[in-house]
Amino acid sequence: MVTNFRKLGRPTGHRMAMLRTMVSQLIKHERIETTVAKAKEVRRLADRMVQLGKEGTELAKKRASSFVRGDDIVYKLFTEFAYRYNRNRVGGYTRLLRTRIRQGDAAEMAYIEFIDHANELKQAKPAAPQPPERPPLDPWTKSRLSQKWATPK
Secondary structure (H helix, E strand, C coil): CCCCCCCCCCCHHHHHHHHHHHHHHHHHHCEEEEEHHHHHHHHHHHHHHHHHHHHCCHHHHHHHHHHCCCHHHHHHHHHHHHHHCCCCCCCCCEEEEEEEECCCCCCEEEEEEECCCCCCCCCCCCCCCCCCCCCCCCHHHCCHHHHHHCCCC
């Protein structure tokens, strides 16, 4: 059986409580340092919370407030983050930067931070321009074989 998430060596209740707290602290401070495995899990959940903030509906507020800890964090999600990521970004609101190997247990550490905030460690790349639209091809001109059998125009 393949699972869609990392278990992080913890029972479900402990793992979810830890991830809820880490997502709440990430939203509050906009950058935290943790292990790479935890950061990858926090990234998934934090991106979902920002997506709820962008929706801005009452149902989205209820779903976000049932996950994150604190009304101030829900307020920040639905005001500051919704405005910051409103139109210019579809996903990928967080960045993972590997930092060091922790002494003691040799765990690989990483910063996880939100993109486009004031004191970010690495600047975001500008959005790639969209390629120009091409006119659709005639179905008969798509392949050489079909040109062989096409009727002359």
